[in-house]
Amino acid sequence: MSKNMELKDVTNNIRKNLILKKNVALIDATGVYYRDLNRLLRSLDGNGIKKVEICNVYGQRYIGTDLDDHLNIDIYGTPGNDLGAFMKGVNITVHGNVQDGCGNTMDHGTIVVHGRAGDLVGHSMRGGKIFIRDDAGYRVGIHMKEYIGKRPAIVIGGTAQDFLGEYMAGGVLVVLGLHMKGEIRHDARFVGTGMHGGTMYIRGEVRHLGEEVEVKELNKADYRILGSLVYEFCRYYGLDAEKVLESKFWKLVPVSSRPYGRLYTY
């Protein structure tokens, strides 16, 4: 990775937007172009900075991409598309909503959103965790995959839209519907279309399933996985995990790991 930019070079450009306090960096992102903001973050990376707080974020894209260290980033405002795209071991907390493509092809790290998310949360992610406090848009967890020690997880506190877990090939996707009163029924359609790996845990029921998934009862191992994710989720948002877990859950798994195996002649 080229880190050809010295910290002082960047700070000369937007020095007035940066305050350094020991190992904490405070950034005012007002009017800062996304490339400058991300270049600034890259320059902080590896310079002993442990925590970055960015305020007044208005749509800057790709925050969290190409950072090596285990930085903790707090974002105040609304980060733009592809937050944490191709992300390595960074922990991001967003105090606000996120737009489309949050965690796109993410490899490692955590994103905790105190708000809503747009479409394509965790597209093709293969590691790390994403927690969304409220609702998320379409195609959450599309083409998530897992291998060997890597098992990505997404937890949505509210509900999600159509094509949830489409093409899902691995990982764990949890939708809690916490804001729903009475009988919990998620309005999403085509849930798990093309799914051929991984597991979804849905609190309550789903309106319409894709052809490639089936509903199963949760067993003890499922409750262990689900429990640890729900506890982590509730810790971030100050909720009672026991109460959340009292409800009935659906477990959605693929009917086959080869949904399209019988398409061809010899």
Next chain:
Amino acid sequence: MKSYVTPEYIVERDNDKCIRCKVCVNQCSYDTHCYDEEDDCMISRNENCVNCQRCATFCPTQAITIRPNPNRYRPNANWTQEALTGIKKQAETGGVVLTGMGCDKPNLTYWDRLLLNASQVTNPSIDPLREPMELRTYIGSKPDKLDLETAEDNGVVLKTKLAPQLQLETPIMFSAMSYGSISLNVHKSLARAASEAGTFYNTGEGGLEKSLYKYGDHVIVQVASGRFGVHPDYLDAGAAIEIKIGQGAKPGIGGHLPGEKVSEEISKTRMIPLGTDALSPAPQHDIYSIEDLRQLIYALKEATDYTKPVFVKIAAVHNSAAIASGIVRAGADAVVLDGVRGGTGAAPRIIRDNVGIPIEMALAAVDQRLRDEGIRNRASVIAAGGIKSSADVLKAIALGADAVYIATAALVSLGCTVCQKCYTGKCPWGIATTDLWLTKRINPDIGAKRLAGLLRGWSLEIMEMMGGMGINAIESVRGNRLVLRGVGLTDKELEILGVRMVGE
């Protein structure tokens, strides 16, 4: 159900020559040959033969001849053998007819109807054996203008910051073929040959195997809709990144590596569980528009700190010129066009042979469009799909390509006979397979030598042809359609190609 499909080929064995050595039995991965110990005779199962010529090549006494089955249906120009056989297979299975390699129909190639010029009397030709010839090519975005400054010592200093470039010693690169569709030994051969020849090999969408990271300076890493093997280290490892939107052999459809081929090694590199289907969806789900494409281009540039060119590869289709314009405006450093004759490890035959347009037309149209819009410099253009000789390379460059990608030709140099059965995963030449018994048939040392030999041979020929035209730098051929003339083409075809008729 009794199959009505008759064998395509007949294996003829000259029993006087055959020494019962069983080389054919061991070489054939389709179980065409077997040895009957009781009668001490060889038996052929004709219905299994794919005419790959592996047995005939390795038979020590040249006892084997493979012939097309003389039992043909009644000749019919419309209801061809292929059409009838396809229908019967589909009736019996209810499935899609699969095939491998590129379109095998005769009417879709224009290279052979384009002829190159040579110098006579008025402009002396150049002898490339004794005079310097420049094939070096840079792939990447070029600036609109150059800002220069006089240095203190009266020298000139370039003030413009140049976009990242790939330096090619010959304008030929190895096109995307994934690890999984072809074996690791083929990838090794390609990587070594590319390093040796000063060019690049493309990983395809199956990731980059760990042992090949050391060739990173000569690797283009691909990001496709399945995002297989795409992680930060992979993006950092390559010299350039290619976003795959489409492929000439199967425009508009996704890929599908069957679970049987997802072995332990493939699973590690693709980062998916053992034995599951590797599904590459038809679209990239984060790209529904040129604006979305721009988002992914810049996501990749951000992920690699703007140090690498980002290519965008599309299949040549009806409105490629307008799409290419969008791709350039979206910030791509190179546009890759893959024509209808481009190869594949597996595609529905109906798609391969009926969807997309020839590369020559797409290339000419794209180059002209980008010039008309004044943005040709902003991205390189790479042509792919059906380039089978050095003349095709030079003609592509004259039509406006900066460089070409070859894949089928590269595999042919390794032994491939274009039998079109790559999708079975049983390639007897050890190329389009992940079966360890077969993959060891490619020795990477020998493979790299054969590939490097091909590149050297074509480069020498390109220099000969350039020298004949009195041109000593490939730059002077690029987009220089005056060096081409068309033969047997309509006015409209000539107009789109931007070349004149022979004799004009």
